[in-house]
Amino acid sequence: MSLKRGGKFLRRTDVKLTLFYIFTFFLSALMICGFLYLRLKHQLVKEVDRLLLDEADELSDVLVEDPRGDAAFRNFEMGVVTRTYYPVYFKVLDQGGASLYVSKGFKEIEYAFSNKIMANARDGKKTMETVRSPRRRTPYRIINTPVYRDGSLAYIIQVGTHLRFVRKSLSHFKRNILVAFPIILVLGSLGGWILARKSVSPIGYIASRTKTITSNTLSERLHPRGTGDEMDDLIGTINGMIARLEGSFKRMAEFTADASHELKTPLCALRGEAELLLSKERAIGEYQEGLAHFIERFDHLNRMVNDLIVLSKSDSSQVELNLVPLRLDLLVQDIANLFQVLAEQKNIGLNIDLCEETTVMGDKMRLQQLFTNLIDNAVKFTPDGGSIRIRAERDGNFAKVEVVDTGMGIPKEEQENIFKRFYRVEKSRSKDVGGVGLGLSIAEWIAHAHHGKIEVKSQLNQGSTFIVYFPLQETTDPPLPS
Amino acid sequence: MRILLVEDDKGIVRFVRKGLLENSFSVDVASDGEEGLDCALHKGYHLIVLDIMLPKMDGREVLKRLREKEIQIPVIFLTAKDSERDIVQGLNLGADDYLTKPFSFNELLARIQAILRRGKAVPIPSRLQVANLILEPDGHRVFREKNKIELTPKEYALVEFFMRHPGQIITRTMISEKVFDYHFDTATNVIDVHVSHLRNKIDKDFEPKLLHTVKGVGYVLEERG
Numbered sequence: 014m015s016l017k018r019g020g021k022f023l024r025r026t027d028v029k030l031t032l033f034y035i036f037t038f039f040l041s042a043l044m045i046c047g048f049l050y051l052r053l054k055h056q057l058v059k060e061v062d063r064l065l066l067d068e069a070d071e072l073s074d075v076l077v078e079d080p081r082g083d084a085a086f087r088n089f090e091m092g093v094v095t096r097t098y099y100p101v102y103f104k105v106l107d108q109g110g111a112s113l114y115v116s117k118g119f120k121e122i123e124y125a126f127s128n129k130i131m132a133n134a135r136d137g138k139k140t141m142e143t144v145r146s147p148r149r150r151t152p153y154r155i156i157n158t159p160v161y162r163d164g165s166l167a168y169i170i171q172v173g174t175h176l177r178f179v180r181k182s183l184s185h186f187k188r189n190i191l192v193a194f195p196i197i198l199v200l201g202s203l204g205g206w207i208l209a210r211k212s213v214s215p216i217g218y219i220a221s222r223t224k225t226i227t228s229n230t231l232s233e234r235l236h237p238r239g240t241g242d243e244m245d246d247l248i249g250t251i252n253g254m255i256a257r258l259e260g261s262f263k264r265m266a267e268f269t270a271d272a273s274h275e276l277k278t279p280l281c282a283l284r285g286e287a288e289l290l291l292s293k294e295r296a297i298g299e300y301q302e303g304l305a306h307f308i309e310r311f312d313h314l315n316r317m318v319n320d321l322i323v324l325s326k327s328d329s330s331q332v333e334l335n336l337v338p339l340r341l342d343l344l345v346q347d348i349a350n351l352f353q354v355l356a357e358q359k360n361i362g363l364n365i366d367l368c369e370e371t372t373v374m375g376d377k378m379r380l381q382q383l384f385t386n387l388i389d390n391a392v393k394f395t396p397d398g399g400s401i402r403i404r405a406e407r408d409g410n411f412a413k414v415e416v417v418d419t420g421m422g423i424p425k426e427e428q429e430n431i432f433k434r435f436y437r438v439e440k441s442r443s444k445d446v447g448g449v450g451l452g453l454s455i456a457e458w459i460a461h462a463h464h465g466k467i468e469v470k471s472q473l474n475q476g477s478t479f480i481v482y483f484p485l486q487e488t489t490d491p492p493l494p495s
Numbered sequence: 496m497r498i499l500l501v502e503d504d505k506g507i508v509r510f511v512r513k514g515l516l517e518n519s520f521s522v523d524v525a526s527d528g529e530e531g532l533d534c535a536l537h538k539g540y541h542l543i544v545l546d547i548m549l550p551k552m553d554g555r556e557v558l559k560r561l562r563e564k565e566i567q568i569p570v571i572f573l574t575a576k577d578s579e580r581d582i583v584q585g586l587n588l589g590a591d592d593y594l595t596k597p598f599s600f601n602e603l604l605a606r607i608q609a610i611l612r613r614g615k616a617v618p619i620p621s622r623l624q625v626a627n628l629i630l631e632p633d634g635h636r637v638f639r640e641k642n643k644i645e646l647t648p649k650e651y652a653l654v655e656f657f658m659r660h661p662g663q664i665i666t667r668t669m670i671s672e673k674v675f676d677y678h679f680d681t682a683t684n685v686i687d688v689h690v691s692h693l694r695n696k697i698d699k700d701f702e703p704k705l706l707h708t709v710k711g712v713g714y715v716l717e718e719r720g
Contacts, residue, residue, distance in 0.1 A: 301710060308599070308711035315597060316682055335583070350649065351675055354688040378678040385681050 026216070027209040034205030035198070042197055046190050053186055057179040061099065061154050062141060068093060068101045069158040069172045076105065076160055076168055083114060090116045098178060104171040113168070122146060122153045122173055134159035134169050143176065152176045215244040223251060231259035271435035272321055275449050276314065283310050320451040324434065327458045334376040334462055338486050341375065341412045342368035342405040348384045349403050352392065359397050363388075366404035371412035373483040375463055383459040386452040387416045387479050394420035394477070411465070411482040418478075423471040431469065432457040456481075496611065497539065500524045501531030501557065502546045502573065507596075511544065514600045520607075528552025535561055540568055542607060545590075547574045547581065555588055562589040569610045573598065601712040605664045612663070623658040626718040628697060628705055630658050639701050649675070650693045657706065657716035666713035690714055 022028060072089060079085045086105065093101035094117050102119040106112055110126055123146040133140045140157040155173035159166055215238065222235050234252045237245045290303045326332045349365050356363035391401045399419040406413055423431060423438055430436045437450040460467040463483050471477035498520045502508050508524055515522045523538070525531035528549040535543055535557070543561075547554040558570055569591040574581050582593050592606050623630040629638045635651055637644045646654065656674045657665060667686045671677045694706045707715050 305711040312680075313682065316680055319680070347675075348677070351677060351689075352683075352685055354692060355683060355685055358688065381677055382679040385679055385683075389681065389683055 025213075027206070027213040030209035030213070031202065031206045034209065035202045038201040038205065039198060042194065042201070046194065050183070050186060050190070054179070054183055057182060058143070058154065058176070061174060061176065061179065062156065064099055065101070065154065065156045065172045065174060066139075066158075068103070069156055069170050072103060072105075072170050072172065073158060073160045073168075076170070077162070086114045086116075094118055099174045102173050106169045106171070108166045108168065110169070119171070119173065121149070122155070123148075124153070124155055124171065124173065130157045130169070133157070134166060137161070152180065212244075215248070219244075219248060219251065226255060228262060231255060231262055268434055275317060275435065279310055279314055283307060317449055317451070320449075320455055324451065324454060324458065327462065332462070334379060336374045336376055336463075338372055339375050339377055339380075341371045341373045341380070341414065341483065344375075344377070344380055345384055345403060345405050345414055348381060348388060352385070352388050355389075355392050356401060359392065359395070359399075361392060361395050361397070362400040363392075364400065364402045366402060368405040369407050371405055371407055372486045373412050373463070374486045375483065376459075379459045379462070383456045383481065384414070384416075386456045387481070390452060391416050391418040391420065391477075391479075394418065396420065399476075407485065408482065410485055412485050414481045416479045417476065419476040422473040422475050422477055423469065424473050425471075428469055428471060432467070496520050496541045498522050498607070499531065499534055499538075499540045499543045501526075501528070501534075501543065501549065501554065503527060503548075503550055504546075507546075507573075510600055511603065514604065515607075518604060526550075528554065528557050532557045532560055535566065535568065536564065541611060543568055543570045544603070544607075545570050545572045547572055547585065555585065558585070558588045558590060571603070571606055571610065599666070599712065601664055601709070602666045602668060605666050605669060605713070608663050609660065609669075612660075623655070625658055625661045625716055626703060626705055627701070628658070630655060637697070639697055644696050646693070646696060649689060650696065653689060653693050654697060657714070660716075662715065662717040664709050664713055664715050669713070 075085050075089050090103070093103070100118065102122065103114075103116045104112060104119050105114040106126070110131060122144065124144055130140045134157065137159060139159070142155050142157075143152050144155060145152040153173050153175050155171055158170045158172070160168040160170060219235060226233055234255060235248045237248045237252075239245070286303060286306065290300065323332060346365055346368060349363060353363050388401070388403070395401060395418045401419070402415070402417040404415045404417075427438050431438060432453050434454045435450040436453075457467050460481055460483070465481060465483035467482075468480045469477060470480070496519075498515055500508060500511055500515075500522055502511070502524070503526050508526075512522050512524060523534060523540075525534050529551045531543075531545065531549070531554075532552060534540075545554045545557060549557070554572055558572065561568070561570070570589070571592045571594065572585045572590045573594050573596060574585065575596045582595075585593055591610050594603055594606065621631070621633060623632070627640050630636070631638075632655065637646055637651065637654060652674050653670065656670070668680070670686050670690070671680075690706070698704050698706050703718055705716055705718060707717070707719065709715055
């Protein structure tokens with residue numbers, strides 16, 4: 014149980030962030046301290062070296078002035094070995110490495126003369142070394158300086174001093190770091206934790222707030238914090254999603270309300286008529302007429318239910334299209350020919366312009382439905398004596414079909430609405446020509462389901478043009494007869 | 496004529512059974528797929544009306560097993576699913592026709608009669624005649640009382656279909672699907688207008704009247720005494 018909880022704790026984003034932060038902080042602090050330590054050590058030793066080099070220079074001056082003067086060495090020795098901070102010890106050797114003079118205290122260093130020093134001296138180079146005698150803990154710094162006379166090596170001077178104070182300074186520094194390091198680490202971790210919490214806390218807010226939003230509370234929104242950062246972006250995105258959900262819920266509710274209204278009205282009429290028919294005895298003819306009327310009403314209801322089913326299935330992409338290559342121009346011409354008689358009844362000229370051969374992948378039944386809806390609408394909304402023009406042609410990679418009427422047209426502000434379900438331009442106007450306002454929704458769906466699109470252009474009292482595009486199917490095979 | 500109705504919905508059974516009995520068919524009803532298959536295998540029927548969605552055994556399965564046993568009784572299947580795939584699948588399994596629910600009884604009756612008459616149809620007669628209406632398929636010519644009648648291609652297709660099924664109720668759906676190859680139930684009266692145009696040409700100025708309206712259903716071409 015506790016293991017589980019521990020696992021969950023470690024999976025939390027803020028914890029992970031903090032741990033990562035502590036780790037990198039620790040590592041960089043360690044590196045910085047190490048660098049400072051080495052740098053300080055180098056600096057301190059360099060100071061000592063400078064002192065020793067000075068002394069070596071002075072000693073070599075003494076040596077040049079009086080090469081055999083032990084008194085001069087002793088005099089020099091008096092000045093340097095008794096210094097409080099950096100007492101200087103020295104030894105003078107001849108060119109073969111034999112000892113000429115050893116100052117007080119130099120022996121205790123137990124510094125061995127090596128071939129390396131000799132080789133360096135012959136090349137005119139100084140040798141600097143830090144040595145630690147096995148018996149004494151204090152390290153010493155020693156500089157070997159060659160002295161030349163008449164162009165050849167004459168003496169080697171060894172100058173040294175202890176590094177007790179350097180050691181002391183360094184160990185001070187170390188101790189300070191050891192004390193400061195945990196404090197820095199703790200403060201750093203704390204800062205990291207606060208930062209992590211701060212950046213993660215909006216997520217908690219978003220999660221808990223989103224959880225409370227249900228289909229009934231879709232009008233609510235998350236509150237952005239006004240920082241303009243990614244979290245605000247995320248909140249904006251989620252708000253956008255909720256708005257879209259709200260919109261589609263609203264449309265669904267409207268749709269359901271409209272659908273039930275449209276279904277209830279004819280059902281109510283049916284029932285009323287049946288009641289009336291049954292209320293008293295009537296002649297056979299009246300019954301027959303009444304029942305025939307019922308069948309008509311029923312057919313109307315059935316069509317509407319079919320339309321609604323198609324639309325609701327299309328929402329969840331459940332309608333399967335039976336796509337085959339077919340000649341769109343022939344299909345359009347067939348339907349136009351079939352509907353010619355309806356146009357003639359209203360004395361409307363239904364003209365089929367010269368059609369270009371176009372083959373598309375289509376569901377025959379659905380395409381018939383689409384063009385029936387368009388042509389039927391055109392006939393309905395075109396006044397007597399008007400005309401309708403139908404044309405199928407190629408337009409780039411698309412097959413384009415235009416249905417142009419000289420009807421009453423659609424006001425500009427209504428044009429974007431006509432594809433909405435149950436939408437009727439001026440409801441009273443179109444009611445008497447039948448239809449419930451689903452035809453164009455279905456037409457639009459069919460166009461989209463075929464990867465095509467449908468457009469409308471219209472001017473009030475001038476007429477409307479519906480244009481449908483479908484991707485052309487380029488095929489060398491002869492298309493199935495439409 | 497014996498018909499087997501395999502259908503589990505009592506409402507549909509009630510009106511289909513009643514309607515068929517009234518039209519002098521004898522009807523057996525099976526209410527699930529297994530019973531339906533059993534009946535179909537052991538009793539002789541002239542036709543089976545088979546629902547697709549059935550308890551115990553799917554209608555498609557019943558049809559498949561029937562055809563596997565080389566039993567070629569005509570089958571009309573009923574589907575609530577208005578899906579092209581269902582229909583295509585059913586026809587591929589060897590069904591003779593289909594109807595989608597809700598269907599009209601007369602539609603069903605018309606299709607049953609069409610299928611039962613099919614076997615008797617005279618192979619492409621050179622001349623079709625109903626009373627004094629004569630059609631010559633060869634030259635696409637139609638005569639009424641020796642007067643040649645000029646018809647549009649659509650009207651010709653329509654009259655030819657009527658004359659091939661004389662005395663038989665032809666529903667609007669049958670006209671739209673079988674004559675005009677149009678598979679969508681339109682809210683318009685376009686079929687009626689076509690029929691009325693045809694009637695104006697072949698019936699209006701002549702006696703006896705041949706093309707009759709069957710209210711709420713469709714049309715029939717016959718000489719009524």
